[in-house]
Structure formats: structure tokens, C-alpha cells
Amino acid sequence: MNWQAAEAELFGDVLVHQDRRPAAFLPGFADTPAAHVGVARAEMLLTSLALSENARSEGDGDDHAEPSSALQRVEAKIDLVLGLLGTMLRERGDLPPPTVLRWSTRGARIDVLGDALAIRPGARGVLRVQPADWLPDCIELPSHVIAVEGARAWLAFEPLSPNLADALERHLFRLHRKQVAESRRLR
Template sequence: MSAHWPDAAAGVEAALFDETLACEAILPAGFAPGTGAAQLQQAEALLKGLAQVEDLRGEDSGEEKRGELPQLAQRMDAKLDLLLVLLGRLVRQSAHALPAQPLRWSVHGLRLAVPDDAGLAIGSAGIVRLQPSEWLPDDLELPATVAASALVDGQAWLWLRFRPLPASLEDALERHLFRMHRREVAARRR
């Protein structure tokens, strides 16, 4: 997004995203202010499991990779895809689903479009929840603090800085962002 951010937000934008890999996406995401504890071990397990599944499924080569598989394996892979989509729909119907929001994120934090900033003060602590993959209906929970907020063209934005994460979780997050970046680049080339 090439918005003109207010000066305070522009400084935070640079601190969160300059000189690091950052991805833009529209994902189910939200920020819940408060002092609740994020589930860091579950977040790390989710990212590592997601990476293993994407590696096994050959995420970057898509249909070309499937063409190399035996017919039975292709059918099983397609059935698994359908089952995961169905399971995701069922979970979203039975649980409080996060709204899909434009965001930009890096290992340092994220910029998130929100319905309104709810008057959150700079430094307010909370939990960022986001669904890292559209086919997997599970959320990451990461601790964050509000670093900036702004209303730009009628849209409220929050800049959220992740609180210190364990090195292994930061590494898993960095690998996930790299995969997202590769998919973005591949989609632009098509």
C-alpha cells in the first residue's frame, strides 16, 4: 500500500518493515487489547506444522508437481484439499471468526486495518490473532503493543510491535513470511 502515513506512523512503519522481509496480505486478523497471555508454544507449533505440510504439498509448483504424482496420490491430495476447506468452513461457522483485514507484517510487528482504533493509547498491550493460512482454520496468537495508530482516508490503522518472542518462534515466523513472499512473487510472474 502506498498511503501517506502521518509522521509518527511513518516512523513506526519504517522501524517495523524497513530492512526486513515484510509481506502484505488480506487475512483474518484482529487485535485484542488486554493482558491475556499469548500461546507462544502453540504459535510456534502451528507455524512449523504449516511449513511441513506446505513442503510436502509442493506449494510453489502447484499443478506441475501434481502431474508427477501417481493418479491415486493426486486424487488423495485433491480430496485432502477439499476436506481441509470443508473443515475450515465448519470451524468458522461454529466459532467467532476473525474478519479478513488488509495487513502488512514482518518478524517485528504488523500494520493492521481495523474497524476503529477504539482509542487505544500508544503502548497499550494486547494479543494479535491472525490466521496464517487460508486453508487452515487456526490462529496465531502473538503478544504486541500499539506503536502507532492513524485514520487515513476514513480507514483506521494500528501499528503493532511484537513483544520479544522466543528465537525459535521468531525463526518459524521468518520462514513463514519468506514462503508468503515467494508465493507473492510467483503470483506476480504469472
């Protein structure tokens, strides 16, 4: 498949989000028992992330009461601990390096870092991605390579469970909404 067909298959008529975040394709990990646990874990992480971010944004509107200073201090401390944990994980090499990632509920296009020649069309594995900047953890989505062009690879997700597909769609919508709000704020 050429890259134009891959773009149409993965991103045609669906919500797409693109940004720079820690992500990598790990060939060969899709059929391991750990990969099956990773799918359930990805669903749990995305669902928990949604609950956390919804709770954080509840105080953003004018019609909501201002959070107490004690709650703000607790949230600030948690943010500091998560930042420290994220730094430690990056130093250990547990997080993939930041790269340009374009993704939808169907798959992703990733700028491959390192040995791009190791990724071939048909290769199966997982897309490992840090879903939120403040969360020092990754989700792993089973996928296979459908196209490669230069240092870019197009990955189609293996069929996701309905719950995981729904959690991923909601997550991508929140990321897209934040990106639109940020671009409006900068104008």
C-alpha cells in the same frame, strides 16, 4: 510515536509481506496463561505449516516424479475437509474477519475493523492471524500498539523466542515468494 516512525521501526531493512487475510488485534490477552500457550502453539503451527507446504510443493518441479493419483485424491479430500472446517469456524466466529495486514518479524500494521477507538498506543494484547488460506486456524503473537492513525494500528511484537522468530521469518518468506510468483504469472 507517529505512523512514519512506526513504519520504519517495524518494516525498515526486513522482509515485509502484505495481503488481505483474517487478522485482528485482541487487547488485554498478552499476559494471560493462554497467551503463553499460544506462543508455543504458534511456533508449532508455523513449523507444521512449513512442513506441509514443502511437501505439497515437492512435486511442482520438473525434476520430481508426478505424485500418484491416489496421493492426489487424498490431498484433495484433505483440502475439502479443511475448507469445510474453515467455513464452520468462520460461521461460529472463531476466525477474525479479513483485513489488510502488513507484517514482518518485528510487528504488523493492521487495518482495524469495528471499534478502532478501543485500540490506543501502549495497549498490550495479541495479533491473531490466519497464517494460510487453507488452514482454518490462527496463530497468536503477543504484541503492543506503538501507533494509531485513523483506522490503522501499528503493533510491535513482544520479544519472540528464537525458534518462533525463525519460523515466522520462514513463513513470511514463503508468502512473499508465492506473491512474487503469482505476480509474474499474471504478467
